[in-house]
Amino acid sequence: MKFRFVRLLVAASCIASAVAAHAAEVQVAVAANFTAPMQKIAAEFERDTGHTALLAFGATGKFYAQIKNGAPFEVFLAADDKTPTRLDEEGVTVPGSRFTYAIGRLVLWSAQPGVVDDQGEVLGRGDFRHLAIANPKTAPYGAAAMEVLRRLGLADGIAARLVTGENISQTYQFVATGNAELGFVALSQVMVDGKLTGGSAWQVPAGLYDPIRQDAVILAAGRDKPAARALADYLRGDKAVAIIKSYGYGL
Template sequence: MCITIISHADQLSVAVASNFTAAMRQLGDEFGETTGHSLNVSYGSSGKFYAQIRHGAPFQVFLSADQTKPEALIKAGLVTPKNRFTYAVGALALWSSKSDFVDENGEVLRLGHFNKLALANPLLAPYGTAALDVLRHLSLENSTRNSWVTGENIAQTYQFVSTGNADIGFVAVSQIMKNSVLKSGSAWIVPPKLYRPIKQDAVLLKAGENSIAAKEFIAFLKSEKAKTIIRSFGYGLVE
């Protein structure tokens, strides 16, 4: 898919789930260089963005960490159903900032040799829901609960582990790996069979339906160039 450079550059306001931060930065650079448009990107909790959009926040595109909130925006009349699609499928990892702390099979969870276990709040964040799925699948929910420290979103969860406030934590693979290489620490890439798929949907909001930049950004997200970048951060795609 080819994105044509246009003579009039627009500014686009995009709300992006925090797990997608690194990928979005690279995508944003590529999109800006290709089209001349500038992106005003906000990163944070999908739940907070949903509430802000419901209350009139002027975002034109929303990249959620799940499918639930985009579906709710459709029901609220803020998104036309045809303007929703799955842009990425997230992957979960158990990570420590310490080398050789997390083994390749995640046995550190069973052994309990850690101070705190960080996870995103399962009530707010899809990656937290996935982490809870894993603990329940392994029958470790009750035995680890007293060690939990919960982040508002996956970015805060990552921060708990990266600063050493938690020895280990469930984070997004995209936060710790690039091109299948672990950037630091030690990790167990959790088998997808242990948690429900983390399908992440994007929507073109009604506030962006008349924006050339918004429409071109949506088209760019579906392009092969964008898909290559998304895959490089460990995400899957729905073909």
């Protein structure tokens, strides 16, 4: 029995050594709206595969510029589908690796209860000083917010009250700190498992903005990196999908 126990220990040690030998790091550019779910996914990914995802969060448009200028990212999780498609066409991705990992949802949110009604009528009443949105030129959620305002016929009247964040994370901070009474943010930033984490919100009807299809793609720098391929596969697995759904994303 003792000999068998020793053999089991040796076998377990060999397996652990093999996993460690094949473990690697993968450099990942992640759209700011996906910060919380990606942090959870990365932790599970490391636990299950041994690989470590090194995450950088920011605006999709800025990541595009950095990637084109040689930033060493190996996987890109964008806040839209247009940017990864463009990178595909420009030959800086692994062909055939692009896929939609989430459908983003827009919400009008205030950190204070009772400020935003469940129909979004606060926008029309105009009883607020500042409305925060992400930069529509670089952040897809900001572009979606402007689309909503235009479709509601409010874009011109509200223009002077807009406060623009560099990305959706900064936009959220503007509202969370009270620098803006309300703002358009990602549903994933204010709701987990179907429950609002605080304040008041209006989930913007999907018909008021084009679907925010968020695509992931393996970049050219990750072409021969098993960890990059492993992460792309993991994002489509059951555990990652459950996390993504828990933050209110569609699939």
